[in-house]
Every structure is written in C-alpha cells, then in structure tokens.
Amino acid sequence: MTTISSRPADTKPPQNQTxxxxxxRKNLFNNIFNSILTIVLVIIIGLALxxxxxxxxxxxxxAVVTNNVSLFMTGLYPRDLYWRAWLMLGxxxxxxxxxxxxxxxxxxxxxxxxxxMGLALxxxxxxxxxxxxxxxxxxxxxxxxxxxxxxLGQQAGRKFSGLGxxxxxxxxxxxxVLLYLLAGGDVRASVLYFVGMIAVSAIAGWQLAARVSLLxxxxxxxxxLLFLVGFIATxxxxxxxxxxxGVEVGLDRASTSKWGGLMLTLLLAITGIALCFPVGxxxxxxxxxxxxxxxxxxxxxxxxxxxxxxxSILFMGQVMIPLFLPEGTRPDRIxxxxxxxxxxxxxxxxxxxxxxxxxxxxxxxxxAQSLGLNTPLTMSxxxxxxxxxxxxxxxxxxxxxxxxxxxxxxxxxxxxxxxxTQSILANPSYLGDYAEGYAFIAAIYWVFxxxxxxxxxxxxxxxxxxxx
Amino acid sequence: xxQSETEAQETxxxxxxxxxxxxxxxxxxxxxxxxxxxKGVSLNIYKGEVVxxxxxxxxxxxxxxxxxxxxxxxQKGKIEIDGIEIAHDLKNIEAIRRExxxxxxxxxxxxxxxxxxxxTLAPIWVRRWKKSKAEEIAMRLLDRVGIREQAYKxxxxxxxxxxxxxxxxxxxxxxxKVMLFDEPTSALDPEMVREVLDVMRNLAKDGMTMVCVTxxxxxxxxxxxxxxxxxxxxxxxxxxxxxxxxxxxxxRSQKFLSQIL
Ligand SMILES: Nc1ncnc2c1ncn2[C@@H]1O[C@H](COP(=O)(O)OP(=O)(O)O)[C@@H](O)[C@H]1O
Ligand SMILES: [Mg+2]
Numbered sequence: 001m002t003t004i005s006s007r008p009a010d011t012k013p014p015q016n017q018t019x020x021x022x023x024x025r026k027n028l029f030n031n032i033f034n035s036i037l038t039i040v041l042v043i044i045i046g047l048a049l050x051x052x053x054x055x056x057x058x059x060x061x062x063a064v065v066t067n068n069v070s071l072f073m074t075g076l077y078p079r080d081l082y083w084r085a086w087l088m089l090g091x092x093x094x095x096x097x098x099x100x101x102x103x104x105x106x107x108x109x110x111x112x113x114x115x116x117m118g119l120a121l122x123x124x125x126x127x128x129x130x131x132x133x134x135x136x137x138x139x140x141x142x143x144x145x146x147x148x149x150x151x152l153g154q155q156a157g158r159k160f161s162g163l164g165x166x167x168x169x170x171x172x173x174x175x176x177v178l179l180y181l182l183a184g185g186d187v188r189a190s191v192l193y194f195v196g197m198i199a200v201s202a203i204a205g206w207q208l209a210a211r212v213s214l215l216x217x218x219x220x221x222x223x224x225l226l227f228l229v230g231f232i233a234t235x236x237x238x239x240x241x242x243x244x245x246g247v248e249v250g251l252d253r254a255s256t257s258k259w260g261g262l263m264l265t266l267l268l269a270i271t272g273i274a275l276c277f278p279v280g281x282x283x284x285x286x287x288x289x290x291x292x293x294x295x296x297x298x299x300x301x302x303x304x305x306x307x308x309x310x311x312s313i314l315f316m317g318q319v320m321i322p323l324f325l326p327e328g329t330r331p332d333r334i335x336x337x338x339x340x341x342x343x344x345x346x347x348x349x350x351x352x353x354x355x356x357x358x359x360x361x362x363x364x365x366x367x368a369q370s371l372g373l374n375t376p377l378t379m380s381x382x383x384x385x386x387x388x389x390x391x392x393x394x395x396x397x398x399x400x401x402x403x404x405x406x407x408x409x410x411x412x413x414x415x416x417x418x419x420x421t422q423s424i425l426a427n428p429s430y431l432g433d434y435a436e437g438y439a440f441i442a443a444i445y446w447v448f449x450x451x452x453x454x455x456x457x458x459x460x461x462x463x464x465x466x467x468x
Numbered sequence: 469x470x471q472s473e474t475e476a477q478e479t480x481x482x483x484x485x486x487x488x489x490x491x492x493x494x495x496x497x498x499x500x501x502x503x504x505x506x507k508g509v510s511l512n513i514y515k516g517e518v519v520x521x522x523x524x525x526x527x528x529x530x531x532x533x534x535x536x537x538x539x540x541x542x543q544k545g546k547i548e549i550d551g552i553e554i555a556h557d558l559k560n561i562e563a564i565r566r567e568x569x570x571x572x573x574x575x576x577x578x579x580x581x582x583x584x585x586x587x588t589l590a591p592i593w594v595r596r597w598k599k600s601k602a603e604e605i606a607m608r609l610l611d612r613v614g615i616r617e618q619a620y621k622x623x624x625x626x627x628x629x630x631x632x633x634x635x636x637x638x639x640x641x642x643x644x645k646v647m648l649f650d651e652p653t654s655a656l657d658p659e660m661v662r663e664v665l666d667v668m669r670n671l672a673k674d675g676m677t678m679v680c681v682t683x684x685x686x687x688x689x690x691x692x693x694x695x696x697x698x699x700x701x702x703x704x705x706x707x708x709x710x711x712x713x714x715x716x717x718x719x720r721s722q723k724f725l726s727q728i729l
Contacts, residue, residue, distance in 0.1 A: 367576035367635075370537050371590035371642060372566035381589065385580050 055435075062131040064433040065440045068424050072440070075260015075415045081252060084181045085263060090149070095174055097150035099167055101157020119147060131440065175274075182259065182267070184251035188239060197238045205230030256334045260415035262444060268334070268416060269403040272341035276402065277395075279342060280349025285379070287354055298350070305347035311408050313340045318412040337409050345402045352398055356391030357383065389463055396456035400449050407445075417441050486514045489550055489646045489677050490536055496544035497531060505531050506542065507701040513646065518678045520688040520709070523698035524724060529681045532698065533648045536679070537568040550645050566594060569639030569647040573655050575631045577623035577638070583610070584619040587638045595642065602641070609637040613667050629660030633667055640671075647671070649680040683728055689713060697721045 018026070028038045065072070074085050126132045126139045176192040187193050208230030209223045242249040259267070286298030305313075317336035331339075360383050368378040388395070410419030421437050424430065430437070480488040490513040497506040505528045513519055521529050534540040535547060538554050538561050547554045549564045578586050587606040591597045597605075610616045613633040615626075623631055632652055639647060649668065653661040665687050672678055672691045682688065688695055688709050695712040697705040697720070705718045713729075716722050 361576075363572060363574055363576035364578065366539055367570075367572065367578070370539060370565055370568070370570040371638070372562050372594040373590060374562050377593055381593065382578055386578075389580070 057130060060130065060436050060439075061430075061433050062436055064424065064430040064436050065131050066134055071261060071420055071424055072417065072444075073261050074263045075420045076258045077260065077263065078252075078254060078258060081184070081254055084184070084251070084254075088178045088181050088263075091174055091178065093146055093149050094153050095170065097153020098157045099153075099171075100150065101154030102160060102167055103157075119143065175270075181251070182263070183254060183256070185253040186248075186250040188242075188249075197235060200238065201231045201234040204234035205232075256332050259334065261420045262417050264334075264414065265403075265406050265417040268338060268341065268406045268409065268414075271338050272345060272402050272406075273399050275338070275342040276345035276349055276398075279346035281353055283346060283350035284353035284357060287350065288357060302347045302350050305344060306351070308344075310340075310344045310405055311411065313344050314408055314412050316340070318409075318414075333414070337412075337414060341402055341405065344405075345398060348401075349395060349398050352391050352394035353387065355394065356387035356389075359390050360386050389460075392456055392460055392463075396452055400452050403448060403452070404445065417444065480512065482512070482514045486516065488512045488514050488548075490679070491548040492535070492545065493547075494545040495532070495535060495542050495547060497535065497540065497542040505701050506535070508545065509698075509701070509703055510545075511696060511703060511706075513677060513679055515677055516675045517693045518672045518680065518691050520692040520695045521679065521681045521698055522683060522688070522695060522724065522728075523704075524727075527698045528701045529698050530650050533650060533679055533681060534570075536646075536648055537565050537570055539570075562594070566642055567645045569642060569644035571632070571635050571639055571647065571649045571652045573651040575623070575628070575635045575655070577631055577635055579623050582620050582622055583615070583626070583634050586623065586634060587641045590638070591641050606637070606641055609640050610634075612640075612670075613637045614663070627660060628656045629663045632656065632660075632664045636664075636667055636671070646677040646679065649678065649682065651681050651683075653682065653684060685713065685729065697724060699724070 029035045070079075070082070074082070077085060122143060123140050126143070127136045132139055173192070176190070176195075180187070180190040180192050183190075188197075205227040209226040212226050283298050283302055286294045287302065289295045289298070314337065317340040318333060321336060322330055330336075364382055364386070365378055368382045373381065406416055407418040409416055410422060413419070415423060418441065421441050425434055425437050480491055482488070490511075492512070493510050494508045495506050495510070496504075496508050498504050509528075509532055511519070511532075521533065523529050531540055535542050535554075536549065541556070550567055552560055552564060554561075554564060577583075578589070581589065584603060584606055587609060588599070588602040591602040591605070592599060595602075607616060607619065610619055613636055615630050615633055615637075618626055618630060618634075623634065626634065636647075636652075652668070653664050656664065661684070665684060668678070668680070668687070669691055680687075680692075692709045695707055695709050696703055697712070697716075697718070699720050705712065705716060705721045707717065711717075712721065713725065716725060
C-alpha cells in the first residue's frame with residue numbers, strides 16, 4: 001500500500017479565522033471606491049440614527065401612546081371586561097409555552113444565552129424608551145410573568161412529549177374558548193357549548209346503549225333507539241338545565257362593535273389565515289381536477305378574485321351588502337370582513353399551492369399509483385406533503401400579506417389597530433402627533449410579521465434537515 | 469395453445485401448462501398528439517418467466533410495459549393481468565396495480581419518507597397491514613436487497629444503486645404477481661449497475677415473474693427465458709436469448725445488435 005498524501009488522515013480543513021480588523025479591511029476598504037462608499041454610508045446612516053434617537057428621546061410626544069395603550073390594544077372594549085382580555089392573553093401565552101415545550105423539547109434550553117440577552121435587552125428598552133418608561137416596573141413584571149408562564153408551559157410540555165397532534169386540537173378548541181371570552185353572552189349560544197353539548201350527549205347516548213345492551217337480545221334497532229333517547233335527554237338537560245334551575249349561565253355580552261385595536265387585528269388575521277388555507281388548498285386541487293366543472297369553477301374563482309383589488313372586495317362587504325340585505329339578515333360586519341379577507345387570500349394561496357404541486361415530478365405520482373395507491377392517498381401521502389414544503393415561504397408570505405391587509409379594514413370603518421389609531425389621532429388633544437402614533441403601530445406590525453417570517457424559516461430548515 | 473383452446477380453459481397456459489400472468493393482444497395506442505406509438509403488440513408473460521424487451525430508443529418499450537399497470541391507457545386490443553382485464557374505464561385499476569410491481573429508470577423514491585417508510589407505505593395503506601407486520605416484512609426485504617442498515621435514512625442520503633434497490637424492495641413489499649423493470653440500470657453509474665442486476669438475478673432465481681426493459685446483454689443471456697425485440701411500435705422478433713444474440717432471425721435485430729454489442 002502506498003501513501004500518496006504525506007499528511008495525517010485527520011487533517012482538518014483550513015480555518016478562516018480573521019480578526020475583525022482584517023475583516024473590515026477586506027470587506028469595507030478593499031479599494032478606493034469601496035472605501036469612499038463605506039465612509040459616505042456610515043455618515044448617512046449615522047446622521048439618520050442620530051436623528052431617530054433624538055426624536056425618540058426628546059422630540060416625540062409619547063403621551064398619545066402612553067395615555068391610550070388600552071385603546072390601542074382593545075379598542076372600545078368595555079373597561080369592566082378587561083379581565084377577559086387578560087385571561088385570553090394568559091391562555092394564549094400558557095398554551096404557547098406548553099406547545100413550545102412539547103414541540104421544541106429537542107431545542108436548546110429555554111434560557112440560552114441569546115434568549116437571556118433578548119430578554120435583558122427588552123427590559124432595558126422598557127426602562128429607557130420614553131413610551132414605556134412611565135410604566136416600566138409594571139411592564140417588566142409582565143415580562144417576567146410571561147417568561148415564567150412560558151417556562152412552566154415548557155416544563156409541563158416536556159412531560160407530555162407524546163402529545164403531538166393533540167396539541168393542534170387544543171389550539172382549535174382554545175380558539176373557540178377565546179372567541180366566547182371575547183364575545184360573552186349566553187353560554188348556550190356559543191359554538192363551544194354547542195359542540196360540547198353534542199359530544200356529551202352522544203357519549204351519554206352511547207353509554208346508555210352499551211350498558212343496557214349488556215342485557216341479552218337487543219337488536220340494532222333497539223340499540224339505535226336507546227342511543228337516541230340518551231342523546232336527546234342529555235341534550236335537553238344541558239340546554240334547559242340552567243333555565244330550570246333559574247340561573248343564567250354566561251358572561252356579559254360584548255357587542256362586536258366594541259371589539260377593536262390589536263385584539264381585533266389579531267382576531268381578523270388569525271381567523272382569516274385559518275380559513276384561507278383550507279379554501280386555497282381546495283381551490284388548488286380543484287384547478288388540477290380531472291372533472292371539467294370543478295376545474296372550471298376553480299379557475300373562474302381564482303382568476304376573478306385575483307383580478308379585483310382587496311379594497312373593493314372589502315368595500316363590497318362593508319358598504320354594498322348592507323344596501324342589498326334587509327336589517328336583521330345581514331351578517332355581522334366583522335364576519336363580512338373575515339369573509340372578504342378569506343375570499344381574497346385563498347385565491348392567491350391557491351396559486352402558491354399550485355406552484356408547489358407543479359414542482360413535484362410526475363414520477364412521484366406514477367410511483368405511488370403503481371403501488372396501488374388511489375388518487376386521494378397519492379395526493380395526501382405523497383404529493384401534498386412535498387408540495388406544501390416547497391410552498392412554505394410563499395404561503396407564509398401570503399399570511400403576512402393578509403395580516404397587513406387587515407389595515408384596509410381601518411379604511412372601510414373597522415376600528416382595528418389602524419382604525420383606532422386614526423380615531424385616537426383625531427382627538428384634538430393629540431393634534432399633530434401622527435408620527436408617534438403611526439410609529440408605534442408600525443413597530444407592532446413589524447414584530448408580528450417578523451415573528452412569522454422567522455417561524456417559517458425555522459420550519460423550513462427543520463424540514464430540510466429532515467429531508468436532506 | 470391448441471390444448472387450451474379446445475378445452476376452453478379460463479386461464480391461458482403455455483406449452484408446458486404454465487398459466488399466463490399477463491396476456492396482451494393486438495394492443496394499439498395513440499398519444500394525444502396523434503402519434504401511433506403501439507401498432508398492435510401481442511405478448512404473453514407466463515408465471516415464473518423472465519422476459520427481456522430490447523429495442524432502439526423511442527420504439528415504445530416504456531409505453532408498452534406501462535400499459536401493463538395502466539399507467540398508460542390504450543385504445544385498441546386487450547390486456548389481462550392475472551385473469552382480470554384492464555377495463556378502459558379504469559374501474560379495477562387499483563386492484564390491478566396492487567398485483568403488478570414497477571421499477572423505474574429514475575427510481576422515483578419518495579424523498580420525504582425514510583427508506584423504511586417508503587417500503588411500508590403501500591402495505592399499510594393499501595393492503596391494510598398492521599405497522600408492525602409491514603415493518604417486519606420490509607426489514608426482511610431490505611435485508612434481501614442488502615440495505616438493511618440504511619432503513620432509517622432518507623433516499624437522498626443513498627447512492628443511486630442503493631436507491632434502486634430500495635425501489636425494488638418497495639415494489640416487492642406489495643407481494644406482486646409480476647414485476648416490471650423499465651431500464652432499471654440506465655440512470656446508474658457503471659460501478660453500481662452490478663449490485664442492482666445481482667438483486668434482479670436473485671429475484672429471478674426465486675421464481676419471480678419479470679418483464680425487463682434493459683440493454684444489459686449479460687443479464688439477458690444469463691437470466692432471460694425469452695428476448696423480445698421491439699421497433700417502431702411493433703414486436704419484431706421473439707426468441708430464446710441464445711438464438712437472439714447468436715443468430716437473430718430478423719434483419720432489424722441484427723442491425724440493433726450490431727449497434728449495442
Ligand atoms: N406523452 C407523449 N406524447 C406524445 N408522444 C410521446 C409521449 N411519450 C412518449 N412519446 C413518444 O412515443 C415514443 C415511444 O416512447 P417510449 O415508450 O418512451 O420509448 P422507449 O421506452 O422505447 O424509448 C417516442 O417516440 C416518444 O417520443
Ligand atoms: Mg424508455
């Protein structure tokens with residue numbers, strides 16, 4: 001055996017360890033032109049930053065924000081119901097922490113250096129920034145509380161690592177809990193109670209049928225009858241029980257006209273996102289269907305909606321529909337807003353999914369078919385998982401657009417984050433404080449959009465690591 | 469032949485009394501653009517037999533064997549798989565595909581599933597086997613094609629030869645009555661051709677019925693019971709490998725052989 005290389009086998013690749021100084025010289029001052037460019041840019045950026053910092057700390061009148069935080073967050077939601085908004089926030093944070101604990105148990109510990117640094121930076125900003133300084137102790141207490149809840153959730157989540165899919169059911173159910181907390185009213189009128197009632201009644205009926213049929217000789221018909229008796233009896237008790245006992249079960253009603261601020265923005269965005277994804281997916285599949293009618297309708301829908309600006313759809317929902325439908329039969333304007341957003345976004349989402357579907361080679365379908373998989377199985381097990389993975393960046397981009405497009409509803413008269421800002425700024429005592437108000441909500445929008453982008457990138461890399 | 473005709477048997481048998489797994493009669497196919505790709509092809513494949521289909525590129529070999537599992541519809545003629553005719557309305561299509569395994573030139577493994585998941589997917593979802601049973605059988609098959617250690621890797625992490633062997637195991641997992649191979653070694657680097665051919669050779673030895681489109685003359689000589697030459701959508705010659713390679717009957721076969729040998 002001859003050795004061609006004289007080096008030992010475990011030689012590491014050469015490491016490019018450069019000092020910061022050499023890095024600067026190599027990247028910023030490597031020739032005359034770049035050196036001039038660097039200097040000019042540093043001066044411009046420096047001046048802009050200086051102007052911004054001076055404005056934030058000296059020029060700006062932050063009273064418009066600090067005096068109206070609750071308006072920004074919840075709009076005209078009644079003051080004595082704020083506890084419900086807090087409870088909603090608490091549920092979301094706890095569930096998020098729990099989810100993180102279950103899903104991210106393989107990630108590094110919660111208090112990695114980066115996280116700690118981020119938390120410290122947030123605390124520092126709270127103490128320094130003029131907007132937050134007046135309430136600094138309270139805000140830092142909230143920060144600590146949030147972290148504590150996330151930590152508790154994570155600890156709990158680690159214990160239930162096998163939960164996986166059930167988590168999404170948890171989120172699904174909690175959406176309806178939150179919706180009820182937001183709206184209040186007779187508990188029996190809520191979706192949650194209705195579904196719960198059906199479920200409990202079905203279980204009761206099932207139990208009755210199972211127990212009684214332990215007795216010998218019961219036909220299928222009798223069993224079904226027993227089930228129905230159990231079901232209906234339980235249902236009636238649940239529906240009229242509170243009335244019989246003479247108690248009102250429910251929370252105070254908070255009319256949708258009182259919903260507003262960031263809370264409404266999030267409600268619109270989350271509901272829109274949750275609805276437009278399945279609709280868009282169906283449209284994308286419909287567009288590739290073998291059936292001409294399904295394909296034609298899908299294409300018509302997609303092309304029609306993509307040819308119309310969102311603002312006109314929203315105007316139609318908010319202004320035109322009330323003209324056509326008599327009072328009482330009109331859906332709530334928030335429902336109309338959500339429907340408009342969903343209709344619009346799902347058409348674009350369908351195109352994103354279609355692009356993903358087209359990127360999957362035909363051999364994948366043929367291989368699945370040649371194994372005997374039928375069309376639904378081929379779609380759901382082979383084609384869609386790959387297509388959706390390809391489409392993640394575009395889909396999340398669409399979600400971000402939808403989130404930002406909720407601002408258009410401010411223009412058609414809803415008091416979501418932009419709408420409430422406009423009415424706050426219309427108050428004569430904050431005359432001329434436009435920059436402060438808009439800068440504040442711009443920061444809020446940025447935080448949410450960046451979080452979504454960051455999340456999608458993490459999802460992509462984790463899927464890529466898996467697929468290679 | 470005369471024997472089966474006179475006795476009017478349900479299934480077709482050859483001279484030795486072996487039943488046919490695939491019966492195809494006068495199959496004709498036009499592509500949507502009007503191209504007449506199959507011009508009346510008849511070929512029967514009997515149980516336990518290895519038939520190699522050769523022919524110049526574009527002669528319709530892939531199209532022909534893809535009609536056997538209804539990946540390509542045809543317009544005229546008749547194809548029966550294990551006694552079930554492929555209906556033109558594709559009604560019994562999944563039932564037929566379950567019985568016919570197919571190995572593609574480009575492997576077509578599912579990149580988002582592990583090797584083991586690739587192999588167990590169809591048994592679990594189509595045959596409705598329990599996961600544990602499917603995995604046990606899959607591991608045995610992976611062992612048989614020599615890649616048991618790679619079971620938990622993703623296809624993208626394997627070499628071409630390993631991927632093709634996974635593809636063979638994936639088809640075998642459905643326990644098909646016949647296996648179709650469409651140029652299984654054409655996309656492989658030369659040093660990996662042998663490992664795939666070895667697997668196919670063992671498969672033939674174990675009695676699997678196989679239809680192989682391939683230009684591997686060594687494999688055809690050693691394993692095939694019959695060699696068929698296809699040209700311009702027609703079967704030109706059908707012969708034993710011995711006769712086909714040493715003194716082919718048809719002029720077109722001679723021409724083809726002079727090009728590949
Ligand atoms: N979808 C199609 N539409 C039209 N012509 C096709 C299509 N697929 C294949 N062909 C043509 O049919 C002929 C036979 O193709 P194929 O069966 O792949 O041949 P082989 O496998 O023998 O190389 C070729 O000339 C090819 O160009
Ligand atoms: Mg071919």
